[in-house]
Amino acid sequence: MPSKSYNSDNTMQKILVANRGEIALRVMRTARKMGILTVAVYSEADRLSPHVRYADEAVCIGPPPSSQSYLRGDKIIEAAKALGVDGIHPGYGFLSENASFARAVEDAGIAFIGPSPFSIEIMGSKLAAKAAVKEYDIPMVPGLDEAITDVAKAKEIAREVGFPILIKASAGGGGKGMRIVEEEANFEAQMKRAVSEAESAFGDGSVFLEKYIASPRHIEIQVLADTHGNVVHLFERECSIQRRHQKVIEEAPSSILTPEVRERMGQDTVNVARACNYKGAGTVEFLVDEHLNYYFLEMNTRLQVEHPVTEMITGVDLVKQQIRIARGEPLDFKQEDLQIKGHAMELRVYAEDPNDNFHPSVGKISVYRRPQGKNIRLDDGYEEGLTIPLYYDPMIAKLITFGETRPAAIHTMLEAIEHYEIEGVATTLPFGIFVFHHKAFTSGKFDTHFVKNYFTPEALEKDNRIGAEIAAKLAVRLQENNKKLLKTPGAYPSGWGNGKR
Numbered sequence: 109m110p111s112k113s114y115n116s117d118n119t120m121q122k123i124l125v126a127n128r129g130e131i132a133l134r135v136m137r138t139a140r141k142m143g144i145l146t147v148a149v150y151s152e153a154d155r156l157s158p159h160v161r162y163a164d165e166a167v168c169i170g171p172p173p174s175s176q177s178y179l180r181g182d183k184i185i186e187a188a189k190a191l192g193v194d195g196i197h198p199g200y201g202f203l204s205e206n207a208s209f210a211r212a213v214e215d216a217g218i219a220f221i222g223p224s225p226f227s228i229e230i231m232g233s234k235l236a237a238k239a240a241v242k243e244y245d246i247p248m249v250p251g252l253d254e255a256i257t258d259v260a261k262a263k264e265i266a267r268e269v270g271f272p273i274l275i276k277a278s279a280g281g282g283g284k285g286m287r288i289v290e291e292e293a294n295f296e297a298q299m300k301r302a303v304s305e306a307e308s309a310f311g312d313g314s315v316f317l318e319k320y321i322a323s324p325r326h327i328e329i330q331v332l333a334d335t336h337g338n339v340v341h342l343f344e345r346e347c348s349i350q351r352r353h354q355k356v357i358e359e360a361p362s363s364i365l366t367p368e369v370r371e372r373m374g375q376d377t378v379n380v381a382r383a384c385n386y387k388g389a390g391t392v393e394f395l396v397d398e399h400l401n402y403y404f405l406e407m408n409t410r411l412q413v414e415h416p417v418t419e420m421i422t423g424v425d426l427v428k429q430q431i432r433i434a435r436g437e438p439l440d441f442k443q444e445d446l447q448i449k450g451h452a453m454e455l456r457v458y459a460e461d462p463n464d465n466f467h468p469s470v471g472k473i474s475v476y477r478r479p480q481g482k483n484i485r486l487d488d489g490y491e492e493g494l495t496i497p498l499y500y501d502p503m504i505a506k507l508i509t510f511g512e513t514r515p516a517a518i519h520t521m522l523e524a525i526e527h528y529e530i531e532g533v534a535t536t537l538p539f540g541i542f543v544f545h546h547k548a549f550t551s552g553k554f555d556t557h558f559v560k561n562y563f564t565p566e567a568l569e570k571d572n573r574i575g576a577e578i579a580a581k582l583a584v585r586l587q588e589n590n591k592k593l594l595k596t597p598g599a600y601p602s603g604w605g606n607g608k609r
């Protein structure tokens with residue numbers, strides 16, 4: 109189903125970003141570079157936010173709760189129409205994977221900078237997604253790829269697949285809607301709970317079964333597809349460092365993939381995109397076991413939080429490509445033009461307390477000093493003196509570093525963390541020091557259970573003491589190098605603007 113080609117004269121003069129924080133800013137920066145005007149929308153809690161001030165125009169769309177502001181597609185479209193907007197970029201989260209919103213945007217004669225409502229719908233359901241990709245022979249986690257309500261039958265299938273089993277909500281997302289069942293005796297009770305949880309959380313009680321992969325790594329492949337039938341992949345990102353099944357640290361490339369497995373996963377990803385007639389930027393997620401067997405998990409039909417690591421190693425501005433594709437332009441590179449150059453790391457800097465089970469630590473940022481230097485990119489959405497609202501995801505920034513090699517990217521990351529000062533709220537920066545120093549991480553021998561296996565507040569304290577000593581040594585060394593480094597902010601590859609303004 110080829111999408112309508114808006115702006116066949118290739119103009120897109122004004123883009124509204126239906127999001128907030130770092131991603132709104134990040135999208136607007138590329139738009140501005142392309143000579144496109146930007147419109148911000150904001151809730152009453154975000155009046156002073158950098159994304160509001162950066163935009164050429166800004167519209168308040170409601171009170172702080174997202175249900176009254178960033179999720180009000182009707183108000184956003186109304187604002188877009190009033191201001192003569194011809195493209196809406198949804199960012200990630202909020203309305204980005206809402207097929208009805210994408211449809212309403214198109215019905216209003218505005219380009220939705222993302223895939224068609226049809227692709228969003230298919231991939232929005234983990235089960236529909238599995239069904240759609242089946243004919244392409246994509247490896248799946250063993251289990252039952254259809255919704256089941258009959259507990260006795262489900263138990264029988266679980267026995268055949270083998271315990272431990274994961275019960276998943278078809279409509280689940282964001283790490284929610286999953287239950288591990290270790291042994292058969294617990295199956296019935298857990299399944300009943302999973303169904304009722306799925307009903308209350310997602311309004312859809314369908315669940316299915318997957319074998320629980322004991323020691324998996326989360327590896328995903330970036331894809332770009334235009335409206336002329338060209339589909340390319342941009343290699344992998346590894347996102348195995350997670351808490352509550354949610355990513356905190358990502359890198360590209362993965363330290364374990366062989367060129368041969370990378371090639372197969374890339375090809376499978378291109379096929380997944382073809383299976384749902386995809387257009388735009390998307391990501392296919394896989395679980396990879398210790399023997400490098402990989403299994404399709406799901407496709408995310410939007411820009412991912414961790415997209416910068418891919419940009420760093422490929423030199424491709426993914427937002428620019430999203431906009432070009434939405435304008436109906438063909439991709440201006442082929443698969444063979446793409447290459448992995450170097451290594452990139454990303455730490456999500458959340459206002460969360462790693463000492464308190466990563467609980468949100470919202471409040472006022474009393475001190476905020478950004479690290480800068482060669483090979484450091486900071487995508488952030490806050491400034492000193494601003495308050496992190498409790499209504500939204502408490503991510504403050506993404507700290508991204510680049511190196512010729514993995515150890516070099518890690519080294520620069522540790523330096524950058526040491527020079528990043530945030531006071532007033534607890535953050536995941538100390539957790540970053542812990543991970544980037546940890547042998548399991550530096551040696552590449554880790555899985556999605558890293559936090560559960562190694563992380564405790566005591567270990568964090570010890571590690572940050574060592575971190576402080578290293579920081580002192582680094583500071584001396586940096587002072588020697590700094591004059592040169594600090595004069596070239598944003599000097600990372602491929603002509604990127606620094607994450608800061």
Ligand code: ADP
Nearest residue numbers: 280281282283284318319320321326353405556
């Ligand atoms: P969500 O849509 O909520 O993000 P995913 O299906 O993408 O859910 O899974 C999120 C994370 O949960 C994965 O990165 C992995 O850590 C864990 N996970 C998911 N499925 C399995 C499985 N079958 N075995 C082991 N871990 C899994």
